[in-house]
Amino acid sequence: MAHINHNYLKLPGSYLFSEVARRIRAYSEAHPDREIIKLSIGDVTRPLAPAVIQALHAAVEEQAQAETFHGYGPEQGYDFLRCAIVEQDFRARGVEIDKDEIFISDGAKSDCGNIGDIFSADNVVAVCDPVYPVYVDTNAMAGRAGDYDARRGGWSRIVYMPTTAENGFVPALPDKTVDLVYLCSPSNPTGTALNRAQLQTWVDWANEHDAVILFDAAYEAFITQDDVPHSIYEVEGAKTCAIEFRSFSKTAGFTGTRCGYAVVPKALVRDGASLNALWNRHQTTKFNGTSYIVQRGAAAVYTSEGQRQIRADIDYYRSNAQTIKAGLTEAGLEAFGADNSPYVWAKTPGNLGSWEFFDLLLDRANVAVTPGAGFGPSGEGYIRMTGFGDAEDTRRAVERIRSVLEHL
Numbered sequence: 001m002a003h004i005n006h007n008y009l010k011l012p013g014s015y016l017f018s019e020v021a022r023r024i025r026a027y028s029e030a031h032p033d034r035e036i037i038k039l040s041i042g043d044v045t046r047p048l049a050p051a052v053i054q055a056l057h058a059a060v061e062e063q064a065q066a067e068t069f070h071g072y073g074p075e076q077g078y079d080f081l082r083c084a085i086v087e088q089d090f091r092a093r094g095v096e097i098d099k100d101e102i103f104i105s106d107g108a109k110s111d112c113g114n115i116g117d118i119f120s121a122d123n124v125v126a127v128c129d130p131v132y133p134v135y136v137d138t139n140a141m142a143g144r145a146g147d148y149d150a151r152r153g154g155w156s157r158i159v160y161m162p163t164t165a166e167n168g169f170v171p172a173l174p175d176k177t178v179d180l181v182y183l184c185s186p187s188n189p190t191g192t193a194l195n196r197a198q199l200q201t202w203v204d205w206a207n208e209h210d211a212v213i214l215f216d217a218a219y220e221a222f223i224t225q226d227d228v229p230h231s232i233y234e235v236e237g238a239k240t241c242a243i244e245f246r247s248f249s250k251t252a253g254f255t256g257t258r259c260g261y262a263v264v265p266k267a268l269v270r271d272g273a274s275l276n277a278l279w280n281r282h283q284t285t286k287f288n289g290t291s292y293i294v295q296r297g298a299a300a301v302y303t304s305e306g307q308r309q310i311r312a313d314i315d316y317y318r319s320n321a322q323t324i325k326a327g328l329t330e331a332g333l334e335a336f337g338a339d340n341s342p343y344v345w346a347k348t349p350g351n352l353g354s355w356e357f358f359d360l361l362l363d364r365a366n367v368a369v370t371p372g373a374g375f376g377p378s379g380e381g382y383i384r385m386t387g388f389g390d391a392e393d394t395r396r397a398v399e400r401i402r403s404v405l406e407h408l
């Protein structure tokens with residue numbers, strides 16, 4: 001008889017986005033004349049850059065001819081893309097990364113989810129709270145999370161590190177044994193980022209404790225402030241304690257095209273084993289490479305045309321986020337993020353619960369947001385809004401929210 005992985009049965013339903021969608025649908029059905037503007041959107045909306053489209057077309061043509069056809073490629077990715085990454089994402093920032101330390105993938109979600117395979121099930125995991133749910137759920141699947149406590153909204157073996165307005169959204173170093181730490185900067189959902197000194201503290205702690213930092217830099221392209229590192233390897237000592245995840249999704253509109261990469265330094269060794277060698281073994285066994293066509297599209301992001309074009313989209317989204325933050329702040333809410341991020345994270349007024357404020361905005365402003373409580377216990381009392389929508393819709397949504405708040 002086959003037995004299942006019982007950890008899957010412990011997972012709570014993916015409640016957040018389905019519940020948000022359900023409430024929007026129910027409201028729309030009851031009020032068909034009302035136009036709802038979604039500031040809850042977590043996906044990009046602008047099309048791929050022309051330079052990327054051109055490269056994708058050219059790669060499709062190559063696949064049509066026997067002389068230029070590509071079958072299986074290297075599982076770790078093609079050199080043309082790995083070398084462009086080494087040069088432009090790292091060397092241009094003064095960081096030396098070897099191309100063999102770069103593993104091209106189909107996106108950061110797979111990498112963040114799969115990285116646990118190379119670590120022991122006994123490791124204690126710490127996450128920021130609120131958090132991108134993939135880190136928690138994939139560790140729960142691997143049996144590292146203990147049991148789920150629905151009342152608390154958390155797992156018994158996961159160490160939750162609150163990041164709230166009270167601590168400036170900077171997680172405190174753990175006061176108990178922790179082996180693996182997920183850090184996301186700039187953060188989804190709070191839109192806040194860790195500066196160089198704050199990251200240095202974490203890197204020093206990880207080296208001292210032989211812990212490993214799993215650093216999610218999916219939103220690094222949105223960084224504007226000089227003291228916020230784009231890569232954890234800009235911080236001294238990070239190569240002996242950190243793995244980094246990057247994505248073309250929000251950087252270059254690849255959410256539906258799929259490409260990302262992980263950086264696993266050769267200097268990163270635990271239990272006498274090279275994590276680079278383990279990840280290479282993982283990828284060559286479980287992954288047959290990202291599509292040649294997609295990698296050609298991703299490489300076009302690094303051309304001067306590509307850079308100019310993706311920058312325009314990143315600025316568009318961040319400017320929407322700034323519009324949201326400024327509008328909420330003027331209306332008297334405490335709002336965070338947006339400076340280095342497409343996300344705005346705001347405190348609800350008058351100690352309203354996340355879902356209560358969600359319902360209020362949906363009903364009175366006809367604007368959909370995402371309740372912060374869905375990202376972890378410390379997200380209660382906050383909402384998340386994103387700059388991924390249309391600029392005019394974003395301005396109208398903010399106006400509506402302001403007029404509702406004025407009459408509260």
Ligand code: PLP
Binds near residue numbers: 109184188260
């Ligand atoms: N990491 C964070 C923090 C994210 O918010 C997301 C997507 O929303 C991802 C990773 C996943 O990115 P990808 O589309 O590359 O899988």
